[in-house]
Structure formats: C-alpha cells, structure tokens
Amino acid sequence: MSEHRAGPGTRTGLLSGEGGLAGPRALAESLDAEVEGDLDGCLAAFARGVPVAVHNPGGYVVDRFVRAGTAERVEGASWNVVISDLTGDADLTGDAGLPGDVGLTGGTGDERTVRLVPRGLVLGIGASSGVAAGTASAALAGLDELLGPRPRAVRAVATVDRRAREPGLRAALREYFLARGVDGEPPLRGYAPEVLSAVPVVSPSVSARSALGTAGVAEAAALRAASEVGDGGPRLVLPKAVVSGVTLAVARIPAPASC
Secondary structure: OEEOOOOOOOEEEOOOOOOOOHHHHHHHHOOOOOEEEEEHHHHHHHHHOOOOEEEEEOOOHHHHHEEEEHHHHHHHHOOOEEEEOOOOOOOHHHOOOOOOOOOOOOOOHHHHEEEEEEEEEEEEEEEOOOOOHHHHHHHHHHHHHHEEEEEEEEEEEEEEEEHOOHHHHHHHHHHHHHOOOOOOOOEEEEHHHHHHHHOOEEEEHHHHHHHEEEEOOOOHHHHHHHHHHOOOOOOEEEEEEOOEEEEEEEEOEEEHOOO
C-alpha cells in the first residue's frame, strides 16, 4: 500500500490533529493565507475526526500540520485543502496534481474544497529608463497569461534601485493591483546593482550587465527580495519573460508567514 511522505515541503498528506496548533484555520494562519471556501465546515469536519487531505503543489513549508497518509486515504478524504498561489490549475500539474474529484472551479467535491492562497510570491521587474506607465501596464497585464499569479499572493515587488523611482512603473503597479481588487499594493523594493550582481540567475542578460553591471534584474530582484521576506531558499516559478519590452520574473517564498 503506497504512502505519501510527510517531510520538508510536504506536497500531499492528511491534515494533522497533533499538538495545540492544528486544523485548517491554524494552517491558513501559518501561511498568512486568504481563504476561499467553507473553512468553518472544514474545521467542524476535522473536529469530528473526518479525514482532511492537504494538497500543496507549490511545496510550502507545512510539515507540522500534515502527516503521511496512504494514497487511498488521501484520495478518499471527504474534505480537501488546496494550497495554491496560482490561478486555475497552473500549479497542479505532474505528480503534484490533485485527484480527479477535487474541484477548483467546478466539478464533484467543489463544495468540500477549501483553497488557501498564501502571500508567498515576489514579482521581479526589469525595465528601461523612463518606462511609460502604459508600457509597464501592458506588461503586467500579461502576467495572467504567462503564469496566472493571483495578485493577492504577491507579497512584494522588486527591481533595481533606479527603476524603483520611475513614476511610470509605480503608477502601473498601483493600477494593476487596484484593478484586481487588492487592498494596498505590495511594497516595492529597490536594490543596488552590486547587490543584484551577487544573486545567481537562470537567464543572464548581456544588456543588463553592460548597462547596470549585473547579469539580471527581474530574476535577481525577485530572488533577493524573497530571501529577505521569508524563510527557506526561494525558487523561481517564472524565470524571466519579456512582455511589451518589460522583463518579469516571479519567485516563491517557501515559508511566508514568519517574515
């Protein structure tokens, strides 16, 4: 009988009832997550001893809340908690996917699926000097097509220090988050080129090195900021992509709540 392992970055298992901090509400609070779905109903079922499966495709650090369970028990659980910072099924592919009866946007079991949206993403941006608000807005609008991050999940935005002062970029960021119903835009962090140059990047840029003295801005800024606002080693969930002349990258913070 196969068993899901409960270890660092546990991806699938059963919600644990051990210890003083247990249950779906404590799990949500540990991730600083917004909740979608019937959390009270899930909490009541958990209190009655009903098995609650946890699906964690992004690998957030939830080990103290999740225990190992057989594949049969996980897949047969009456309630499901999905930890997801991405829109739709963008993060539910491969062996991190969900059983077929776990609905996210419709389908069987949807009313017994609680979705937790951690504030665990950092958006990195690279742009040219004097970037216009319209240009930056067009690039940000492309995020949904590229990755589908929920703007509520973005904990911070980061770039090189001189671009953090660009009025066009700042205006575009305000418009992007406001239009998507986010109360209070995430803080914008600016880093000196020499700080970013110390961050290894997946896709180095010759032009960035020539102009700024760093091999990358978007990836390096996202990773640097993520390392400062959360615990554990951040990783890129979107390596740099150029949209409308603006470079975007997204990093994930494994343990966002303790920052």
